[in-house]
Amino acid sequence: MARFENKIVLITGASSGIGEAAAYAFGREGAKVFLVARRADRGEAVAQRIREEGGTALFYQADMADRAQIGAMVAACVEKFGGLDVAFNNAGIDGAFNVNIPDHPEDVWDDVLTINLTGVWYCMRHQIPAMLERGGGSIVNMASMAGVKGFPGSSSYAASKFGVVGITKAAALEYADQGIRVNAVCPAVIRSEMADRVFGTDEADNEAQAASWHPIGRIGEPEEVANVVLWLASDEASFVTAETIQIDGGLGA
Numbered sequence: 001m002a003r004f005e006n007k008i009v010l011i012t013g014a015s016s017g018i019g020e021a022a023a024y025a026f027g028r029e030g031a032k033v034f035l036v037a038r039r040a041d042r043g044e045a046v047a048q049r050i051r052e053e054g055g056t057a058l059f060y061q062a063d064m065a066d067r068a069q070i071g072a073m074v075a076a077c078v079e080k081f082g083g084l085d086v087a088f089n090n091a092g093i094d095g096a097f098n099v100n101i102p103d104h105p106e107d108v109w110d111d112v113l114t115i116n117l118t119g120v121w122y123c124m125r126h127q128i129p130a131m132l133e134r135g136g137g138s139i140v141n142m143a144s145m146a147g148v149k150g151f152p153g154s155s156s157y158a159a160s161k162f163g164v165v166g167i168t169k170a171a172a173l174e175y176a177d178q179g180i181r182v183n184a185v186c187p188a189v190i191r192s193e194m195a196d197r198v199f200g201t202d203e204a205d206n207e208a209q210a211a212s213w214h215p216i217g218r219i220g221e222p223e224e225v226a227n228v229v230l231w232l233a234s235d236e237a238s239f240v241t242a243e244t245i246q247i248d249g250g251l252g253a
């Protein structure tokens, strides 16, 4: 199956975890993958692997905390590949967990909101005009279960991810009649460097504890999120917009 033959796909935070898994999946389905990250060595390695598998990929270095770099990123994608059809705005940081609001560090609040929320807003600000040039497109934004359900001790992350859900719906409604669909994914705990940092899932006992929160009895894999992202981005989801899909092994039920 090659659902993305000749489609130009931009992915942020593609040097690891969910973004990396999505980059390989899009690459295998024929997309021209414009993958973005801060870590050049790892980003280049992902692009190289996609090319070795017979796909098309370019790595571009950009920091989602820098609005000028975000504009330059979209312009570079249009220049190198000739346009933009799909964007997966995935880059994000975890910030502080288990720290209540009075003790929540102010610099963490600023950084998390800047990267996780304002970064996605600037991405869409530049991606939407580029997609309109091609008659439409599909945007998938990375939210979280923490963007639809309250958890104590992670107020900056919660604010950023609830915000992503909000701007996803706003953008979807602004462009629903102009061929651009905008959706968000809301994963629970997914195996990644972030999950290792926050939940210690690289240690068997901690992974077992994280697994126990999910009715399905385990944490998720990055590929399981990528599968949903590709479906949302594809024409198979042509009547789906302004939606938030929980990928959570039943946790949110």
Ligand code: NAD
Pocket (backbone or CB within 6 Å): 012, 013, 014, 015, 016, 017, 018, 019, 036, 037, 038, 039, 062, 063, 064, 065, 090, 091, 092, 093, 094, 115, 142, 143, 144, 145, 186, 187, 188, 189, 190, 191, 192, 193, 194, 195
């Ligand atoms: P990860 O740490 O492997 O991936 C995050 C990626 O974002 C990394 O490649 C990182 O370099 C990149 N990034 C961070 N700040 C950036 C910046 N300023 N500019 C450019 N890139 C930047 O972890 P992951 O789990 O794959 O996270 C991907 C997304 O999924 C994040 O937005 C995260 O909030 C979200 N998420 C993760 C989980 C989970 O349990 N792993 C659950 C829900 C949501």
